[in-house]
Amino acid sequence: MKKPLILVTNDDGITAPGIRALVEVMSEIGRVVVVAPDSPQSGMGHAITMNDPLRIHKVDVFPGIEAWECSGTPVDCVKLAKHVVLKGQAIDLCVSGINHGSNASINIIYSGTLSAAMEASLEGIFSIGFSLLDYSFEADFEPAKPFIHRIATRVLTSPPRACRLLNVNIPKGPDIQGIRVCRQADARWIEEFQEARDPRGQTYYWLTGEFVNHDHGSDTDVKALEEGYISVVPSGHDLTIPEAIPQLFHLQNE
Amino acid sequence: MKKPLILVTNDDGITAPGIRALVEVMSEIGRVVVVAPDSPQSGMGHAITMNDPLRIHKVDVFPGIEAWECSGTPVDCVKLAKHVVLKGQAIDLCVSGINHGSNASINIIYSGTLSAAMEASLEGIFSIGFSLLDYSFEADFEPAKPFIHRIATRVLTSPPRACRLLNVNIPKGPDIQGIRVCRQADARWIEEFQEARDPRGQTYYWLTGEFVNHDHGSDTDVKALEEGYISVVPSGHDLTIPEAIPQLFHLQNE
Numbered sequence: 089m090k091k092p093l094i095l096v097t098n099d100d101g102i103t104a105p106g107i108r109a110l111v112e113v114m115s116e117i118g119r120v121v122v123v124a125p126d127s128p129q130s131g132m133g134h135a136i137t138m139n140d141p142l143r144i145h146k147v148d149v150f151p152g153i154e155a156w157e158c159s160g161t162p163v164d165c166v167k168l169a170k171h172v173v174l175k176g177q178a179i180d181l182c183v184s185g186i187n188h189g190s191n192a193s194i195n196i197i198y199s200g201t202l203s204a205a206m207e208a209s210l211e212g213i214f215s216i217g218f219s220l221l222d223y224s225f226e227a228d229f230e231p232a233k234p235f236i237h238r239i240a241t242r243v244l245t246s247p248p249r250a251c252r253l254l255n256v257n258i259p260k261g262p263d264i265q266g267i268r269v270c271r272q273a274d275a276r277w278i279e280e281f282q283e284a285r286d287p288r289g290q291t292y293y294w295l296t297g298e299f300v301n302h303d304h305g306s307d308t309d310v311k312a313l314e315e316g317y318i319s320v321v322p323s324g325h326d327l328t329i330p331e332a333i334p335q336l337f338h339l340q341n342e
Numbered sequence: 343m344k345k346p347l348i349l350v351t352n353d354d355g356i357t358a359p360g361i362r363a364l365v366e367v368m369s370e371i372g373r374v375v376v377v378a379p380d381s382p383q384s385g386m387g388h389a390i391t392m393n394d395p396l397r398i399h400k401v402d403v404f405p406g407i408e409a410w411e412c413s414g415t416p417v418d419c420v421k422l423a424k425h426v427v428l429k430g431q432a433i434d435l436c437v438s439g440i441n442h443g444s445n446a447s448i449n450i451i452y453s454g455t456l457s458a459a460m461e462a463s464l465e466g467i468f469s470i471g472f473s474l475l476d477y478s479f480e481a482d483f484e485p486a487k488p489f490i491h492r493i494a495t496r497v498l499t500s501p502p503r504a505c506r507l508l509n510v511n512i513p514k515g516p517d518i519q520g521i522r523v524c525r526q527a528d529a530r531w532i533e534e535f536q537e538a539r540d541p542r543g544q545t546y547y548w549l550t551g552e553f554v555n556h557d558h559g560s561d562t563d564v565k566a567l568e569e570g571y572i573s574v575v576p577s578g579h580d581l582t583i584p585e586a587i588p589q590l591f592h593l594q595n596e
Contacts, residue, residue: 134387322586332576
């Protein structure tokens with residue numbers, strides 16, 4: 089059987105340890121091509137670059153692996169990978185990450201890692217965003233690797249019919265309990281701003297905040313992670329709330 | 343009755359004609375405070391600024407209206423508005439736009455306009471993103487104004503129970519047929535890249551593309567707009583595809 093073609097990207101930049109771990113696992117499964125940002129792009133959400141030109145360069149970062157760095161956002165990387173780097177080739181799987189830090193719950197909305205995976209899924213490519221709950225650049229990715237291998241190989245052989253995107257979050261530490269398929273918790277960030285003054289006396293602000301989960305369901309990604317399980321959330325791109333449609337019919341009448 | 347407090351933002355920047363039109367309509371309904379980006383932020387999606395400090399300045403752009411320009415993304419503007427500009431005050435409504443160009447269907451994912459509105463909805467504020475299907479800076483917002491007024495006043499008095507975010511798109515031209523409440527069409531962009539060379543002989547790329555709708559449902563936002571109606575899509579932030587969960591249970595077994 090022909091080796092699957094696997095596109096690897098991320099949002100922490102092509103030199104981040106997380107993408108190196110992901111390239112190592114994917115190399116055992118298929119032919120890997122890396123197209124990743126040339127600088128960190130955390131929190132870029134689904135940003136695309138419309139008012140600046142994009143640049144892309146072949147780099148020798150991973151021994152024996154074709155790799156390109158791109159001047160744009162994670163979503164730009166996926167678009168360039170499909171239309172410039174791999175034009176005409178069928179991509180069997182796109183994996184993004186391993187992100188340094190959680191993308192569970194509402195973080196899927198803010199995350200460049202997941203937005204890159206979502207972009208590939210919009211192109212019809214089965215995609216997975218992987219994140220480890222450890223912000224450190226010294227994070228240990230070893231315990232996660234066999235699980236990432238299993239998830240990628242299983243969805244390559246038997247992908248779910250109803251979705252093309254998985255949001256996978258992995259607890260920190262050696263004692264991973266297993267895998268749970270779950271729904272996105274309805275949690276959010278409570279923001280704060282740290283105020284400071286520059287040498288000219290002008291005020292500026294740093295964004296900071298705290299993740300708060302008021303969703304006490306037993307079937308959420310946050311709950312699975314709290315209990316030491318890897319969370320897998322099948323995800324899409326339709327934000328419609330169908331049950332609210334009839335509640336708005338009064339707008340249609342004059 | 344106390345006048346409602348209305349936060350106005352956008353992604354085209356505080357000097358764009360679209361936000362001026364929106365401020366004019368909202369001034370008839372409540373007390374308006376504007377917090378908007380100091381430069382165009384189209385296509386920023388749900389990007390947030392984590393690695394740079396944010397700056398915010400009071401500006402005199404709209405006669406008699408409190409207005410602030412912010413160095414960050416549309417989502418940053420909403421966070422700064424709530425936590426720095428209006429801290430402690432209950433915001434009754436957040437409106438974002440009027441965007442110059444469509445944010446129907448999948449554009450909700452890429453749009454800074456809608457991401458700003460979504461951010462406010464995550465903060466518990468009822469929010470509406472307004473977009474006009476006309477990219478021109480000379481776009482005529484007059485035909486849209488009475489409809490925007492109606493939608494905003496109706497949701498202030500009787501908001502839907504099941505959602506806190508509306509994606510409203512408005513057809514171009516004087517002959518608006520009315521309002522239709524609908525679902526997000528499952529359409530997407532087919533990308534192309536325009537290749538060029540800089541004076542040093544280096545290749546670069548401009549992102550370009552074509553919007554393609556393969557969703558032939560009669561109940562979509564794209565269909566409503568094609569037939570000359572304003573589309574109103576009640577929207578959320580949960581991307582889970584529940585029906586795919588059982589299709590992935592095989593991942594849970596060893």
